[in-house]
Amino acid sequence: MLTARPDTAEAFLAVRDLKIHFDTDDGLVRSVDGISFDLQRGRTLGIVGESGSGKSVTSLGIMGLHRTAKARISGEVWLDGEELIGADPDRVRRLRGMKMAMIFQDPLSAMHPYYTVGAQIVEACRVHQDVSKQVARKRAIEMLDRVGIPEPHQRVADYPHQFSGGMRQRAMIAMALVNNPELLIADEPTTALDVTVQAQILDLIRDLQKEFGSAVIMITHDLGVVAELADDLLVMYAGRCVERGTAEKVFTEPQHPYTWGLLGSMPRMDRERTERLNPVKGAPPSLINVPSGCAFHPRCPYAGLNGGSSETIVPELRETAAGHWSACHLGEQDRDRIWTEEIAPKL
Numbered sequence: 001m002l003t004a005r006p007d008t009a010e011a012f013l014a015v016r017d018l019k020i021h022f023d024t025d026d027g028l029v030r031s032v033d034g035i036s037f038d039l040q041r042g043r044t045l046g047i048v049g050e051s052g053s054g055k056s057v058t059s060l061g062i063m064g065l066h067r068t069a070k071a072r073i074s075g076e077v078w079l080d081g082e083e084l085i086g087a088d089p090d091r092v093r094r095l096r097g098m099k100m101a102m103i104f105q106d107p108l109s110a111m112h113p114y115y116t117v118g119a120q121i122v123e124a125c126r127v128h129q130d131v132s133k134q135v136a137r138k139r140a141i142e143m144l145d146r147v148g149i150p151e152p153h154q155r156v157a158d159y160p161h162q163f164s165g166g167m168r169q170r171a172m173i174a175m176a177l178v179n180n181p182e183l184l185i186a187d188e189p190t191t192a193l194d195v196t197v198q199a200q201i202l203d204l205i206r207d208l209q210k211e212f213g214s215a216v217i218m219i220t221h222d223l224g225v226v227a228e229l230a231d232d233l234l235v236m237y238a239g240r241c242v243e244r245g246t247a248e249k250v251f252t253e254p255q256h257p258y259t260w261g262l263l264g265s266m267p268r269m270d271r272e273r274t275e276r277l278n279p280v281k282g283a284p285p286s287l288i289n290v291p292s293g294c295a296f297h298p299r300c301p302y303a304g305l306n307g308g309s310s311e312t313i314v315p316e317l318r319e320t321a322a323g324h325w326s327a328c329h330l331g332e333q334d335r336d337r338i339w340t341e342e343i344a345p346k347l
């Protein structure tokens with residue numbers, strides 16, 4: 001039974017050693033394998049990593065949305081002093097939508113096909129706020145307008161299938177934001193949206209944060225968005241955090257070879273920024289048979305420099321500079337040399 005708050009958790013959100021594994025016919029999938037971080041109110045944490053690294057599973061876990069028999073979940077998620085992994089599911093359901101909300105990567109998963117878009121936003125609003133139907137409807141129209149739905153007075157009465165993919169995504173964003181959540185998790189919030197609408201949505205999230213001091217987790221393949229919005233950055237690989245720190249530190253003095261690869265693939269300011277990341281040679285590993293030692297070792301050009309430990313010992317996340325953590329066996333001298341001579345000149 002978890003009762004005591006962790007020491008470092010004056011943080012609004014404190015995640016401790018979160019593990020989410022799934023039983024499947026092929027074996028145990030270690031989708032999230034020991035993630036820890038803190039997030040303060042008013043700050044934005046960017047989570048980046050290749051497809052399949054566990055970003056969405058982490059966010060769904062924080063929101064308490066993996067309550068199936070096949071999911072094995074351990075660790076702690078503290079939201080404003082309340083632990084959620086061991087909490088009553090009804091309590092977590094109440095917090096969802098009221099205190100925390102999520103913009104899902106797949107908008108269809110968030111909208112019910114049998115109710116109008118307006119009815120769903122009104123319902124989301126009224127479950128958590130003591131307002132009349134009329135007030136909630138006015139608020140729904142206002143939110144649809146703010147996310148850029150044209151003619152919101154009419155469109156509020158449409159069903160989700162009458163909306164285009166991009167409009168459904170915007171409606172889902174309206175639903176997530178209608179109660180001014182204190183924690184917002186935005187999972188690829190702007191994919192499938194054109195550049196103008198993308199900018200509008202990011203502004204809306206920024207406004208929410210300014211107005212209500214919300215904490216935001218922004219998951220995206222677009223490092224340009226992260227560079228613009230994130231205060232802190234967490235780099236995921238194979239269900240683990242390999243590097244974490246302020247966005248400035250991670251962008252300007254990255255320490256982990258995987259992060260070097262990611263940044264190397266970052267589209268430049270003078271090019272389109274929306275391409276998906278293909279950061280390093282080779283494919284991400286299976287999360288059923290995660291490579292031994294450092295999971296990145298089969299793809300890492302520097303695995304041979306560590307006397308065999310890259311292949312055999314899982315590197316711990318260590319604080320390599322104040323507020324900057326990296327999980328890599330490279331010695332400081334090797335790391336600094338590679339960074340200065342090989343990586344930095346090419347970025």
Ligand SMILES: Nc1ncnc2c1ncn2[C@@H]1O[C@H](COP(=O)(O)OP(=O)(O)OP(=O)(O)O)[C@@H](O)[C@H]1O
Nearest residue numbers: 022024029031050051052053054055056057058287
């Ligand atoms: N319910 C489930 N049962 C079994 N495996 C799952 C389940 N949900 C996710 N996974 C697996 O967990 C891993 C991590 O998935 P996740 O969706 O978190 O990746 P992601 O980082 O969000 O990727 P993307 O960038 O493509 O959205 C994947 O290998 C996925 O197949």
Ligand code: SF4
Nearest residue numbers: 294297300310328329
């Ligand atoms: S621990 Fe070894 S394999 Fe892993 S990133 Fe560092 S150098 Fe590469």
Ligand SMILES: [Mg+2]
Nearest residue numbers: 055056057105
């Ligand atoms: Mg995802």
